[in-house]
Amino acid sequence: MTRNLLFAFAAFLTTTSFSQELSGEQLLDKAIAYHDPNGIWPVFQGAFTVTMTTPDEEKRLSDIVLKLPREYFHLTTLKDGVTISQKLDKEHCELLLNGSAEISEEESKKHRLSCERARMMKDYYTYLYGLPMKLKDPGTLLTDEVQTKTFKGEKYLVLKVNYAQEVGKDTWYFYFDPATYALKLYQFYHDESANDGEYIILTGEEEISGIKMPKIRAWYYNKDDKYLGTDVLSTLSSLEE
Known part of the structure; x- marks a missing residue:
């Protein structure tokens, strides 16, 4: 066995052994300590922009403001010259299309504008940009065993969640x-x-209000590795009132 192979084998044994020593809960705690070292997430207040690119479509710009203690969410999207604002302040819901609250039923259907969808978008952005902290939420079922997997040539510690x-x-x-x-x-x-389903590769980091969030998310289908799109995160300066 060559010197390089010996090093590779030793590294594999170390990683495998360590994954067996960690429980799922312990791995999650270590990941949260990395992404949210100061325990900010429960009182997170931050603003960020997500630029989404998909094949054969115009870019979509989304400005997101999240204030978890206030149960406040504001999403403003711009695509194809159309600006949509969806705001939730506790139970209050406000929808605007190109700055106007006068939205016809036809326009609501075309742009999928409803308070129900606004709540869904709040859950979507809170979940994806609140990971891995959101895996502490009630109803999350962590598998105790930590797996070691190789994906696209890279080794990872893997946590299964239902x-x-x-x-x-x-x-x-x-x-x-x-x-x-x-x-x-x-x-x-x-x-x-x-x-079926998808996988999302994360690269780079952007610190938003003390949380280390993935900078770039690239989406692919599991079944054939077909590329679906990319989200790029950047800081938004205004937190609003």
Whole structure:
């Protein structure tokens, strides 16, 4: 066995052994300590922009303001010259289309504008940009065993997550850097036996109000690795009143 192979084998044994020593809860705690070292997430107040690019479509710019203690969410999107504002302040919901609250039923359907959808978007952005902290939420079922997997030539510590029936039905896998415990990739299936669903590769970081969030998220289908799109995160200066 060559010297390089010996080093590689030793590294593999170390990573494998360490993954067996960690429980799922311990791995999650270490990942949260990396992304949110000061325990800010429960009182997070931040603003950021997500620029989404998808094949053969115009870019979509989304400005997001989240104030968790106030139950406040404001999403402003710009695409194809159309600006949509969706604001939730506790139970109050405000929808604007190009700055106007006068929205016809036809326009509501075309742009999928409703308070129900605004709440869904709040949950969507809070979940994805609140990872891995959101894996502490009630109804999240962590598998105790930590797996070691190689994905696209890179080794990761992997945590499998299911959800209580009232929360969600998908199966998720979260891939962490074995050295830093940073979240590097996640993958979900509606039906794992059918290899459906998607995987999302995370690169770079952007610090938003003390939280280390993934800078770039690239989305692909599990079944054929088809590229779906990329989200790029940047800081938004205004937190609003």
